[in-house]
Amino acid sequence: MDIREELNDFFEESSTEEQDVLKIVLASLKAKRNLHNKTHIGGLLQFETTYIDDKILEMVMPNTPILDNSIGIVHGGLTATLLDTAMGTMASRVPGNKKGAVTVELKVDFLTPGIGEKFTCRAEVVHNGRQLVRMEGKVRNELGNLIASATGTFYKL
Incomplete structure (x- = not known):
């Protein structure tokens, strides 16, 4: 077939x-x-990115049935994917970075259930070093409820 x-x-x-x-x-x-x-994955999760300035971006992920875990809330791994993608995208754009960045370390704290119509990740550069970029990210739903926060270290390629 x-x-x-x-x-x-x-x-x-x-x-x-x-x-x-x-x-x-x-x-x-x-x-x-x-x-x-x-x-x-960016297409499947329908990521939309807005650059706020040279250190901050926001990435939005609408809630769809694809995101659900077995209890009907957003799967934590997909929340982590949003955080990793948003922080990595911003880390790829810092001064001195010519080819992009890859994740070295990612720590995610899940704070409240992933419930909402859309999830916005705000990713911010904390430190831009010679080879490593330190990032912070926070995911909130459309009501402003903090769903998860993360820190990440990214290696400049």
């Missing part, structure tokens, strides 16, 4: 929620193809 047949069979038997998830997956593939998102 080829991919078209598999998709047609799946679609014919799918629930409304499964169709909604399939729409998100298709939109993420289109976003990657059109270079709106640099990675598939």
Whole structure:
């Protein structure tokens, strides 16, 4: 069976929620193809980035069924992915960084359940060293509730 047949069979038997998830997956593939998102995970999680200044960015992740864990709140690993991506993206843009940055260390504190319509991560440069960038990040829902905070160290490539 080829991919078209598999998709047609799946679609014919799918629930409304499964169709909604399939729409998100298709939109993420289109976003990657059109270079709106640099990675598939950024497209799938629908990250939207705004640079506040040369040390701060905000990255928004809307809540979708893809984010749910088994008890119906945002999976902590996806909250950590938002933090890591936002801090790493900002670390990649600091002065003296020419190719990007990779995570050396990431510490996440989960403070309240991941409940909300959207989650905004504010990532801020704490220290820009010769090879390492120290970052802080905080994730809040649309009501301003603090969901998680993190610190991270990133290596300049």
